[in-house]
Amino acid sequence: MKDAHEGIISHHQFDFVQKMIKNRKRNFTKFKKHLFTNVVYCNDCGSGMWYRQNRVGYICGSYARHGNIACTNHAISEKELAQVILNDIDWMYNKISDKKFLSDVKALEKKRVHLNQKELNLIDDEINSIKVKKRRYIEINGFTCEVQNHKTQVK
Numbered sequence: 001m002k003d004a005h006e007g008i009i010s011h012h013q014f015d016f017v018q019k020m021i022k023n024r025k026r027n028f029t030k031f032k033k034h035l036f037t038n039v040v041y042c043n044d045c046g047s048g049m050w051y052r053q054n055r056v057g058y059i060c061g062s063y064a065r066h067g068n069i070a071c072t073n074h075a076i077s078e079k080e081l082a083q084v085i086l087n088d089i090d091w092m093y094n095k096i097s098d099k100k101f102l103s104d105v106k107a108l109e110k111k112r113v114h115l116n117q118k119e120l121n122l123i124d125d126e127i128n129s130i131k132v133k134k135r136r137y138i139e140i141n142g143f144t145c146e147v148q149n150h151k152t153q154v155k
């Protein structure tokens with residue numbers, strides 16, 4: 001393959017071009033799907049964050065697509081992000097183990113169940129009221145028909 005270019009360009013030029021192609025490939029980092037891609041969102045524009053190998057972390061997806069006009073060139077390293085998530089999990093684990101927190105959650109749940117039951121009772125009352133109205137309407141309608149039949153028979 002290398003010999004095929006000998007007539008057109010020199011060995012030196014061929015090697016130089018090959019080196020340029022190789023360097024270009026090395027500098028261009030592609031979008032790569034990673035653990036937190038589109039799971040973490042940019043605080044400035046709300047776009048999903050994308051992993052970039054050259055940053056060893058995540059950058060704003062809007063910035064990755066459209067550059068400075070869309071967002072800023074901020075990033076979070078994967079290591080830092082993993083640490084933040086681990087800290088959150090740790091915090092949640094400690095909260096769950098905390099007896100006061102658990103009793104607060106149970107009290108809130110009990111209150112919510114009570115409120116839901118109250119709302120259900122109101123809906124049941126409304127349904128019963130509508131059923132009574134419907135029955136009365138049917139009775140009145142039946143009576144009206146009877147009266148009209150009676151009137152036509154009298155004529």
Ligand SMILES: [Zn+2]
Nearest residue numbers: 042045060071
């Ligand atoms: Zn952004």
